[in-house]
Amino acid sequence: MTDESASLSLNEVQAITEAVRATREHPAVTLGMSPRGTLALYRASSAYAAMQGRDYVQPDDVKRLASGVLAHRLLTTTRARLRGSAAEAIITEIVASVPVPVETISLPQKR
Numbered sequence: 001m002t003d004e005s006a007s008l009s010l011n012e013v014q015a016i017t018e019a020v021r022a023t024r025e026h027p028a029v030t031l032g033m034s035p036r037g038t039l040a041l042y043r044a045s046s047a048y049a050a051m052q053g054r055d056y057v058q059p060d061d062v063k064r065l066a067s068g069v070l071a072h073r074l075l076t077t078t079r080a081r082l083r084g085s086a087a088e089a090i091i092t093e094i095v096a097s098v099p100v101p102v103e104t105i106s107l108p109q110k111r
Contacts, residue, residue: 006049008042008057015098016041016062022094023070028080029090037073044069059100067091 008016016038024032044065049057071087080090 005043005046006055006057008046012045012057012059012062013042015059015100016045019062019066019095019098020070022098023074023091026090026094028077028085029074030077031075033070033073037070040073041066041069063095066095 020033020038020041022032023029026032041062045057045061048061048065049055052061067088071091074087074090076085076087076090
């Protein structure tokens with residue numbers, strides 16, 4: 001068995017970090033993600049991309065996995081629970097609000 005995993009670009013790492021930070025600032029959340037939750041999303045995204053036959057992670061991989069990886073780690077406010085706001089819906093809302101990272105490509109200079 002080989003130890004294969006897909007790499008994340010700096011843009012994907014920043015997107016994960018922003019999403020996790022947003023869980024700590026969301027009004028319906030009492031306790032947001034910890035560094036362990038961040039690491040879990042990082043590893044899950046990398047593993048998912050490798051299972052898809054890629055050596056890189058796409059932003060959609062992170063979005064697809066965020067709810068399943070992070071929702072059970074989220075402690076929502078009593079008001080949010082009474083209103084029926086599920087942790088999965090809150091994570092989905094947060095992930096949708098984080099901008100998709102875009103790599104800047106510079107073209108070669110004309111001579």
